[in-house]
Amino acid sequence: MRAAKRQTTTPPARGTLVERLVQSVADDIVEGRLPPGVRLEEVELAARFQVSRTPVREALRLLAANGLVENRPNRGAIVATISEDRLYELFEVMAELEGVCARLAAQRMTPAERQALEALHAESAALVRSGDREAYEALNSRFHAALYRGAHNAALEDTVLAARRRVAAFRRAQFHVLGRLAKSWEEHDQVVRAILCGDGDAAARAIRAHVQIVRAASAEYIASTHPLAPHPLSANG
Amino acid sequence: MRAAKRQTTTPPARGTLVERLVQSVADDIVEGRLPPGVRLEEVELAARFQVSRTPVREALRLLAANGLVENRPNRGAIVATISEDRLYELFEVMAELEGVCARLAAQRMTPAERQALEALHAESAALVRSGDREAYEALNSRFHAALYRGAHNAALEDTVLAARRRVAAFRRAQFHVLGRLAKSWEEHDQVVRAILCGDGDAAARAIRAHVQIVRAASAEYIASTHPLAPHPLSANG
DNA sequence: AGCGGTGAAATTGCATGCAATCTTGCACGC
DNA sequence: GCGTGCAAGATTGCATGCAATTTCACCGCT
Numbered sequence: 206m207r208a209a210k211r212q213t214t215t216p217p218a219r220g221t222l223v224e225r226l227v228q229s230v231a232d233d234i235v236e237g238r239l240p241p242g243v244r245l246e247e248v249e250l251a252a253r254f255q256v257s258r259t260p261v262r263e264a265l266r267l268l269a270a271n272g273l274v275e276n277r278p279n280r281g282a283i284v285a286t287i288s289e290d291r292l293y294e295l296f297e298v299m300a301e302l303e304g305v306c307a308r309l310a311a312q313r314m315t316p317a318e319r320q321a322l323e324a325l326h327a328e329s330a331a332l333v334r335s336g337d338r339e340a341y342e343a344l345n346s347r348f349h350a351a352l353y354r355g356a357h358n359a360a361l362e363d364t365v366l367a368a369r370r371r372v373a374a375f376r377r378a379q380f381h382v383l384g385r386l387a388k389s390w391e392e393h394d395q396v397v398r399a400i401l402c403g404d405g406d407a408a409a410r411a412i413r414a415h416v417q418i419v420r421a422a423s424a425e426y427i428a429s430t431h432p433l434a435p436h437p438l439s440a441n442g
Numbered sequence: 443m444r445a446a447k448r449q450t451t452t453p454p455a456r457g458t459l460v461e462r463l464v465q466s467v468a469d470d471i472v473e474g475r476l477p478p479g480v481r482l483e484e485v486e487l488a489a490r491f492q493v494s495r496t497p498v499r500e501a502l503r504l505l506a507a508n509g510l511v512e513n514r515p516n517r518g519a520i521v522a523t524i525s526e527d528r529l530y531e532l533f534e535v536m537a538e539l540e541g542v543c544a545r546l547a548a549q550r551m552t553p554a555e556r557q558a559l560e561a562l563h564a565e566s567a568a569l570v571r572s573g574d575r576e577a578y579e580a581l582n583s584r585f586h587a588a589l590y591r592g593a594h595n596a597a598l599e600d601t602v603l604a605a606r607r608r609v610a611a612f613r614r615a616q617f618h619v620l621g622r623l624a625k626s627w628e629e630h631d632q633v634v635r636a637i638l639c640g641d642g643d644a645a646a647r648a649i650r651a652h653v654q655i656v657r658a659a660s661a662e663y664i665a666s667t668h669p670l671a672p673h674p675l676s677a678n679g
Numbered sequence: 680a681g682c683g684g685t686g687a688a689a690t691t692g693c694a695t696g697c698a699a700t701c702t703t704g705c706a707c708g709c
Numbered sequence: 710g711c712g713t714g715c716a717a718g719a720t721t722g723c724a725t726g727c728a729a730t731t732t733c734a735c736c737g738c739t
Contacts, residue, residue: 221515257694259496266500270507278458279700279721294597301542360531364605494724516691516730
């Protein structure tokens, strides 16, 4: 246990072990390296991270509390799966929460925050032209995060970020649908304009529509690649 | 903390140990038997529940993930404290989430659900007349729960229930403020009427106003009993 | 007296071991 | 042939022990 404190993969040993495990596994799930349904065995994870089972267990329970893994008592943990209906529900929650954030942000953002949001938005325009999906997605996250923060309510921010993490595991590659990049930017544009005008209701409507469109795009993409749940309802293959 | 083991309701060991610990400690916090700021030492809890530290640790981490306890690394856990500003934020989140639920419920509730909501509401009227605060609070919880369920979105229901648990630890005894019972019923009445009419926006407005009033009443009560945080700046504005 | 260093006690973090439960493969009986 | 019971392996649940960190009282110094 002596030299186990220096994981050359992660620069320094920062934070507690459990925190790092949670972060690492959560990233793997959200980034798609651990697809839904994969079993997460404690001994295997412990071996991979060179730690004992105890911190692994605690990390798995935390991830289960965050909705990223399912923890069946005495039956092990798996990466959270989701039905089409449930994913629809999660997107609806996201849409409503982002709508609330947008409305409050339109009312409360400081001039500096409005400028920063506009700057992010302008910066992403160049990525639309170059078609850099990955960079656009990164900026997209920052755009939405700025919106959440602009509501000036840390509890609301935490809530919507948690919802975003849950949904992120299932909505990767939304921009793979053709033409989504430019459309996404235009939808953002409406949100930005409404916020700069201080029209909270318009901003809420715009972002709710945006998320609903993202939902539709994600459903389309997911349906075209692999069925997430054994839902033989629409078994048109 | 002597005869606190009045758990005659669940004599058999159902569920996993950690689940029972979480439930028990969460109840103690929400019901006020464990006030904010109290230290939760692992060995003490382990001794009280006659278990080892391992399940206690996992339970504490889960409670921390739920926002009911604060878990400082290497420094132990305490029952979650909250500043006045943060409590205000939590109430705002509650108000917005309940507003979303009310709007969707007005659109989606089945006739049977509408009848059930109306029945709950009518039943609580008698408790207002008799002034039975405790019974009213129980029915109040069921009323709000029916509203959440009426939105027909399990993810939304989970989200708002989690927020409600977080805020519950700090809003006990809202009905101690004089006359709150009758006013609360009247506010509910507006919500019920709007839902029965199918007017989602009106229902959302009504329940948001209701929660904001509850917030004010709670703040009043809390300020009159004990200051939760050393926040001398009354950011009333 | 006030202040900073120091070491022991207290407490948490992690590792390991055993018991309980679930899974799986196979033999047995219908 | 196929379903059922059962036992061995695999996996999780919990207990215990040791290491690391924090806390705090005590002591010496300015």
